[in-house]
Amino acid sequence: MNRDRVLIAVTLIAGLAVAAAAWRASSYRPATGRPAGVGATEALPADYPRQSLPMPAFRLVDERGAPFDTTRLAGRPTIMSFVFSHCAAMCPTLVEDTRRAAEQLGPERARLVWIMLDPERDTPDSLPALAARWRLPAGGSLLSGAPAEVARLLDTLGVERVPDPASDQIAHPPLVYVLDGAGRLAYVFNGPSVDWIVEGVRRAGGGS
DSSP states (O other): OHHHHHHHHHHHHHHHHHHHHHHHHHHTSOSOOOOOOOTTSSSSOTTOOOOEEEEEOOOOOOTTSOOOOOOGGOOSEEEEEEEEETSSOOOOOOOOOOOOOHHOOOOOTTTTEEEOTTTTTTTTGGHHHHHTTTTOOTTOOBOOOOOOHHHHHHHHOOOOEEEEETTTTOOOOOEEEEOTTTSSSEEEEESOHHHHHHHHHHHHHHOO
16 A cells, blocks of 8 residues: 555655656747748748746856856847758758857847757867868857757757657757846747847847
8 A cells, every 4th residue: 555655646746746846848939939930031920929937957068178158148138049960951041140149249249159059069169170061150158068958958958859760860849038137038930030039139128
């Protein structure tokens, strides 16, 4: 009888943990069903929902081999996206659009952060060459690290990805996050235009 009670308690605790993790991840997903779509030309709606969610604590490595943790997201708004080096689908567009937005704003108004979706292959040692290839803007950062730490961060942020061994690709949504100057998540975009990203940064406190 006691053994049965222990098993039931363990099962309930495990279920609650899974549910809590799922709730945390869902909090970081778009609060509206109206993603812009890559190349959208309409302006960012005035009522597009702004959030105020704390970034989870993390510690990764940037393209210079330096530690990069949550504290480095404070001071000015951040454009954050999730990509991998051998992506043959949407990553080239994500890289181009987020870089254009960051360059249009300038490093004083926004920083750009790309987080690798495939840390098994895109290791910290590979980041310098990748930063040069993708023309990482001044003040930007390219992040990788221990696969388990990267996966934990992506899971908490609700970044879905599905590896396809047959094609060597990872299916994932074209997410762009905009953080405010306090390092809190302000906007979640799914396939936004450059104009949407720039306007999101402006609304998050990145100047006029």
